[in-house]
Amino acid sequence: MAGMVIVGAGEAGARAAAVLREEGWDGPVTLVGGEVHPPYERPPLSKAALLAEAEPAATTVLDRERAAALGIELVLGIEAAAIDRAARTVFLADGRTLPYSRLLLATGARPRRLTLPGHDRVLYLRRFDDALALRPLLRPGTRLAIIGGGFIGLELAAAGVTRGCAVTLIEALPRILMRGVPAEIAAVIADRHRAAGIDLRTGIGIDRIEPDAVVLADGNRIAADAVIAGIGAVPETALAEAAGLAIDNGIVVDATLATADPTIFAAGDCAACAHPLYAGRRIRLEAWRNAQDQGALAARNMLGRGEAIAAVPWFWSDQYELTLQIAGLADEGRTMVARDLGDGAQLLFHLAADGRLVAASGIGPLGKIAREIRLAEMLIAQRAAPDPGALASPTVRLKTLLAA
Known part of the structure; x- marks a missing residue:
């Protein structure tokens, strides 16, 4: 029997799966995720997961026991390989097929990666396993270079200096938090990071990354035992694009989160939604609460409710x-x-x-x-x-x- 299939086992996908049950859907629900971990929250990865004294555990939002109790099939550690829209079928990388009556794409985003010389030495933070790999580097005496003055870069810098690292943060733009944060507030945060001992460099690009240093565009060298980049995220749209769905900085959806194919919806970091509050401006939000809100809305609309998004965009970050x-x-x-x-x-x-x-x-x-x-x-x-x-x-x- 064709049921509800959700590709992407993050916050949005897990929320959608649970809401389908809360709203009375009693048919099959299958949640597909490329990671082996059950769905977990990402905000703690740049905070508690790096700062905890004991080895951290992922903050799970839908564990196997609750999924089983709700009758949600978790298919983890397997990527979705293709969508056949005519046959309403998702093909998995291991050869399995999943027929669907409605499909939700909650494929999230991946870190934007550097391409300059030496980029292979750079580390990134997106998944729980990334946080586990970074933890041993955050120790007293480590010279840590953070590339990118957005939320992730700043939270990593705060975690590093709290753990005793010597931290330099490099931002090519004239100030930190250029995207969406007023200059007045960005200045308060910049002052707080400097007061914590972080060497904050703005308005300067990077020429290359060497084994023990980041070389700036002006020739200055920043000594570094480890380099971590947080320069934004790229929506995961390859699956949707290969299926012929429209892409515009994300999977194009209307105010109900439906794509041009009425059987396919998208939610969370990967979705570019026409928002009624802002005259239909197409918005893609990388935010925890947005993933929750859109996951729930997508689930209701997969059941035919036809509700337009009403949630106000909301962002949050802890800085010390x-x-x-x-x-x-x-x-x-x-x-x-x-x-x-x-x-x-x-x-x-x-x-x-x-x-x-x-x-x-x-x-x-x-x-x-x-x-x-x-x-x-x-x-x-x-x-x-x-x-x-x-x-x-x-x-x-x-x-x-x-x-x-």
Whole structure:
């Protein structure tokens, strides 16, 4: 019997499989993953997995026992090789075939890789096994070079310096966190990393990587016992593209996460979704909560619900004792309003030309910003256009703006 097949056993795929059962689907559900590990969370890989004193275990989100209890077949350690859309069949690398009535592609993303001379010496972090390989390098005295000033690079740098490494972080762009993070917040994070002892180099490229050094474009050499790159991710779209599905920085899906083939959906890091909150702008998000939200939405729509995505994009990163949270898309804003929350915490509100709140960025202790960002997220979802003066004033509670 043809059932529901999910290719990609990460956060989005596992969530979709569970929601299919929660929503009453009693037919076959098969979850296919290329890793041997049951589905696990990726955010701890750059944090707890590197910092734990004891050998870490993956933070599993759907273990074999729960999968069996839900009647979900886990096919792990096997890649999906091809899709026959006419026959509604997925071919696995070991020769097996899986017929489907609906197919979800939750194939995720892979690290973007360097191609400069010496690139074969560079390490990356994406999978649990990568974290296990990196852990022994993070020890006192190791000279660690991190290439890339995005979330992963910065979290790796923080883990390295916490474990006693001498860390240099190199970013070719003029500042860290150029993608999606306001300069004001990026500056706070950069200062915190420098205060921790990290040598932060921005606005400089790399010429080559030698056995014991990274050679910069200006000829300077950064001594390094290990080099780790975190320069972004590339969506895993080869399977979809070979099946004739449209690709545009991800698998092209509409607001319901359906591809042009109504029997095939995509969710998570690999999906480029037309988002109604932003006038149908096609967005691909590499974020933990997005994978959960889209996995659940895809499952419901595989069952014919036809729901459009409504979740506000949300990002989060821990940097030492600081938490960064962003709701919405800051680059949609035309004006910015700041709110001082005290104790070094601040919020930045991003308003569109028509005054609508399209994003909010927060930095500071988790307890100071989490609730405020959540309320801002609700305002964004409401398409609210709050008074800028009220947004700026710490004495005006965001909850009152929400009620208005």
